[in-house]
Amino acid sequence: MKWLNEPPRWSVDDGCLVVTTGDRTDFWRETFYDFIRDDGHFRFTEVAGDFTAQVTLAGEYKALYDQMGLMLRVDQNNWVKTGVEFTDGRAHLSCVITRDRSDWSVVPAPGVAGDITLRMTRHGTAVRVQFLTTSGEWQLLRLGYLPLPDTCQVGVMACSPQRAGFRGRFSNLTITEPIARDLHG
Template sequence: MQWLNEPAEWSDAQGTVRAVTGDKTDFWRETFYGFIHDDGHFYGREVTGDFTAQVTLTGDYDTLYDQSGLMLRVDERNWVKAGIEFTDGAVHLSTVVTRDFSDWSMVPVPDFDGSLTLRLTRHGEAVRVQQYLADGGWRLLRLAHLDMPATVRVGVMCCSPQRAGFVATFSGFTVSPPVSRELH
């Protein structure tokens, strides 16, 4: 695992990564706001072929756009980030797919209990984002297309576009063979 935009304060011990964000960090390209930010914190590794990445997220999400999650990155113009984001005064599940321009989808998590498990699966040119549910199942959050070479980088990311000092914790990050292609 290697950092893109290594935070000044972080640790990786016993299966838990903890990172403290720098000031006004984010990953975003153009859409709506007209700016490009590629200064969020991404701790990832190369993976070739199809895979499933999974992690449990915790953090003190209390300032607009505080976020942590998983990221699949081809380059600075093509990537997916998905995870928890604080917006409109509440925790949401958020996914941004960027193909030169970022798009953003989100859904509120009214029963957020402080942690959430997320997985991201690559099947060829398709990226599937899912949330683990209390009943043991997985809920589909997003199915997106992304042109990708055989090898991409995948890992955990965190950002805080309005401040510095957001503390994100990632537990049990794994990369394994892809889950079944069946969606239901």
């Protein structure tokens, strides 16, 4: 795996990637805040075709917008990031889809306690984001569209738009063949 914007501190301990963010890092394009940021930390590999990426997240969320999760990236104008983000005084599930301009959806994490496991699946130009509930069921967080070439960058990201020093731990990262297209069980 390679870094886009390598963080000031990172290590791999017992198979887990531990990242400490740099100062005021983020991935965002224009919407609402009228700025462009492309300096978040992203550790990725190139993936051809459809896939499912899955990871478990544990972070020391303290400051507004501290965040970590999965990312699918074509270039600086086209990408998806999803994970846990600290807003309104607590951690939320978050997903941003960027097609020249970023959108943002955020929701409290019902049925989730402690570490959070997420997965992102590419099916052609559709991107499906799910999280694992405490009852062991996959819950849909977002289904979106992104024009995707055959090969994209896929991996984990961490950002701290308001500070330096957000620390997060990524465990059990897998990138495999895509799960079935069934949305409703």
